[in-house]
Amino acid sequence: MKNSEVSIQRGENIIETVKKTLSLLGGLGNVIKKGETVLITPNYAVPIMSETGATTNPEVVVGVIGAAKEAGARNIIVAESSIVGFDAGRIMAELGVKQMFEKAGAKVLNLDENQHDVVQKKVTQGKLLKKIEIFKHAAECDVLISVPVLKTHIYTGVSLGMKNLKGTLPDAQKKIFHRVGVRKKTEEKFELDRCIADMMTVHHPDFTLIDGIVGQEGFVPGSGVCGAPVKMNTIIAGSDFVAVDSVGAYIMGRDPLHVNHIRYSHEMGLGEAHVENIPILGEHPDTVRREFRPAIPGEVGNYENVAVIEGGSCSGCSFALRWTLNAFKPLQIRKWDKTVFLVGSNSQLPGEIDGKPFLIGKCACKLPLKNAIKITGCPPPFWYVINRLKKAKRGY
Numbered sequence: 001m002k003n004s005e006v007s008i009q010r011g012e013n014i015i016e017t018v019k020k021t022l023s024l025l026g027g028l029g030n031v032i033k034k035g036e037t038v039l040i041t042p043n044y045a046v047p048i049m050s051e052t053g054a055t056t057n058p059e060v061v062v063g064v065i066g067a068a069k070e071a072g073a074r075n076i077i078v079a080e081s082s083i084v085g086f087d088a089g090r091i092m093a094e095l096g097v098k099q100m101f102e103k104a105g106a107k108v109l110n111l112d113e114n115q116h117d118v119v120q121k122k123v124t125q126g127k128l129l130k131k132i133e134i135f136k137h138a139a140e141c142d143v144l145i146s147v148p149v150l151k152t153h154i155y156t157g158v159s160l161g162m163k164n165l166k167g168t169l170p171d172a173q174k175k176i177f178h179r180v181g182v183r184k185k186t187e188e189k190f191e192l193d194r195c196i197a198d199m200m201t202v203h204h205p206d207f208t209l210i211d212g213i214v215g216q217e218g219f220v221p222g223s224g225v226c227g228a229p230v231k232m233n234t235i236i237a238g239s240d241f242v243a244v245d246s247v248g249a250y251i252m253g254r255d256p257l258h259v260n261h262i263r264y265s266h267e268m269g270l271g272e273a274h275v276e277n278i279p280i281l282g283e284h285p286d287t288v289r290r291e292f293r294p295a296i297p298g299e300v301g302n303y304e305n306v307a308v309i310e311g312g313s314c315s316g317c318s319f320a321l322r323w324t325l326n327a328f329k330p331l332q333i334r335k336w337d338k339t340v341f342l343v344g345s346n347s348q349l350p351g352e353i354d355g356k357p358f359l360i361g362k363c364a365c366k367l368p369l370k371n372a373i374k375i376t377g378c379p380p381p382f383w384y385v386i387n388r389l390k391k392a393k394r395g396y
């Protein structure tokens with residue numbers, strides 16, 4: 001049985017809090033051997049400041065780089081691939097974090113730069129995935145450290161250390177994660193959770209440190225950042241990636257066994273998900289616990305003049321549409337004429353409608369509707385959907 005200890009610390013001084021959290025576990029020397037190559041993957045999936053809770057606080061990453069150096073790592077790499085449609089290198093440069101990590105002694109790697117620098121692994125225990133492509137640097141490093149943010153997610157409920165490893169996969173593989181469920185007859189709404197658990201059987205973090213300095217909850221239409229920030233000043237860390245995510249989910253007010261990818265990973269014997277069985281060091285989770293509002297997918301469909309009809313869509317297109325709506329102010333959206341979005345191959349118009357419906361994604365674009373605005377792609381990038389919509393709604 002692997003060591004499922006999880007350390008929790010709170011504090012205003014970020015570097016000190018990271019240090020204390022790690023020292024309770026005996027430091028990263030328990031994970032890293034002298035001379036090893038360490039790859040740290042934070043969350044810079046979108047070009048948004050960490051103060052919003054959307055991305056990892058750079059000081060947290062600097063703290064981890066310092067601890068890896070102390071443990072004797074030879075090469076320390078901070079590597080990331082953003083969500084499809086963005087470029088992690090640009091994001092890290094624009095947010096000013098690249099320089100911070102280099103100054104702290106790490107090499108910064110934009111995984112998006114070379115989408116073909118991958119290795120393929122068989123997923124023999126996979127329930128959905130039979131093989132997976134992983135960026136070579138992430139697959140071949142000696143020690144992989146996931147440094148996610150404590151936040152909610154519209155499809156997986158929470159987005160923590162396991163889900164954060166999607167940032168080590170090329171775009172083509174990310175898209176498969178988001179659409180595997182489409183062709184399956186299954187009661188599960190989305191199979192993203194299953195893909196994450198399958199990935200964990202062959203590609204998982206050796207250590208996870210959750211940045212709960214500012215977390216993120218809910219879905220705020222028109223905020224431009226997806227959710228609302230939650231100041232927590234908390235760091236959670238450990239080697240058992242299922243246990244760390246379980247404690248993170250618990251702190252967000254969730255039952256970890258109700259978070260599918262956590263439960264699946266636990267059921268596959270990859271780690272501990274029962275919080276009562278996890279040895280906790282430092283703060284008791286109940287002293288930090290706070291209910292995070294869920295990021296409900298339907299929330300942005302609540303405008304009276306906007307209908308979002310989804311049928312057999314996967315999270316790629318659904319998320320692209322939500323991000324797009326999120327880029328407009330609610331007041332602006334309420335001024336639009338009646339607008340219908342169809343997403344997925346099984347979506348259907350409710351009857352006669354005024355105006356042209358928008359078909360989002362390759363699947364919806366195949367629907368036999370002549371009088372429609374087709375926004376193709378699998379999934380279409382956000383910026384493309386936003387631009388098409390801006391053009392169509394000019395004058396509103």
Ligand code: SF4
Binds near residue numbers: 179343345378
């Ligand atoms: S077009 Fe959209 S719904 Fe269809 S497979 Fe691609 S991402 Fe999924």
